[in-house]
Amino acid sequence: MKANLPQSGRRHRAVALPSLVVSLILWLALSFVVGPVAARGSLGAQPAPEWEAFAIRYATIPGFRVTGLVAGADTTRRMDIAMMFWLLRGPNGRTVLVDAGFKRADLIDRWKPAHYLRPDSALQQAGVQPSAVTDVIITHVHWDHVDGADLFPSARIWIQRDEVDYHVDAAGGVRNRAIDATDAAMLHALRSSGRLAMVDGDAQEIIPGITVFTGGKHTFQSQYAAVRLAGATAVIASDNLYLYENLERRVPIAQTLDAASNVAAQARMVTLASSPRLVVPGHDPLVFWRFERVSADVVRIR
Numbered sequence: 001m002k003a004n005l006p007q008s009g010r011r012h013r014a015v016a017l018p019s020l021v022v023s024l025i026l027w028l029a030l031s032f033v034v035g036p037v038a039a040r041g042s043l044g045a046q047p048a049p050e051w052e053a054f055a056i057r058y059a060t061i062p063g064f065r066v067t068g069l070v071a072g073a074d075t076t077r078r079m080d081i082a083m084m085f086w087l088l089r090g091p092n093g094r095t096v097l098v099d100a101g102f103k104r105a106d107l108i109d110r111w112k113p114a115h116y117l118r119p120d121s122a123l124q125q126a127g128v129q130p131s132a133v134t135d136v137i138i139t140h141v142h143w144d145h146v147d148g149a150d151l152f153p154s155a156r157i158w159i160q161r162d163e164v165d166y167h168v169d170a171a172g173g174v175r176n177r178a179i180d181a182t183d184a185a186m187l188h189a190l191r192s193s194g195r196l197a198m199v200d201g202d203a204q205e206i207i208p209g210i211t212v213f214t215g216g217k218h219t220f221q222s223q224y225a226a227v228r229l230a231g232a233t234a235v236i237a238s239d240n241l242y243l244y245e246n247l248e249r250r251v252p253i254a255q256t257l258d259a260a261s262n263v264a265a266q267a268r269m270v271t272l273a274s275s276p277r278l279v280v281p282g283h284d285p286l287v288f289w290r291f292e293r294v295s296a297d298v299v300r301i302r
């Protein structure tokens, strides 16, 4: 400590400096130290940080029946649906995923996805190491969103408390079969190791600049996320909105516990986002055409 104290000789030289030079030094110090603080606003009232958002496609499921996506759709319609998750890159290296895709061999055998890349590998192709993910926001417990949650070893896993309690019992068993047994056990293990962060309800800003909302009713307590970008807000709807078609025709998703709630949630998403264009559906391949392409299977949402 003592070695760091200024020597008396240096203090004398500082006193001898002309007052103009001292003023200049003070002005520079104020510019560099006080300026940025003032720009961020007063303490306790800082604006939300700005994030960059990307959609990453890790697979395609060919020939999916549109009746499973859009309520009342023509039964002959089929679509190659995009399997995707979302990457949010924030200040100070905070790296957030919305959903985590799937990895289990039995799911790959059953669904036979085309161009499948395990989600952690798909993330690496987007330039992010799996160990760098600090948070994963799980929108709901379906296999294609939750199954990859434990691929990211450093991440805190955010999920609605009611979504967990409704589907998973205290011992990690299945309480409601919307969740697969393996995924229920995995969530239970994450809970036991203290990595599960339970969210209590609607309009919760769980991370500065990222707010989750309920009411989509794709599952019991599915959630979606609004993200503050530079000069705009985007909504990552996940399966609370399967396709742009749901939004554009105001038609509920085919799989919902409450169609009226789902339509209301879709209308709310439009008010939360800066523009309807920035409401991002969960499985629409058009996402990879409507936004700026970063690479073959990555687009930037803005």
Ligand SMILES: [Zn+2]
Binding pocket: 142, 144, 145, 239, 282, 283
């Ligand atoms: Zn899905």
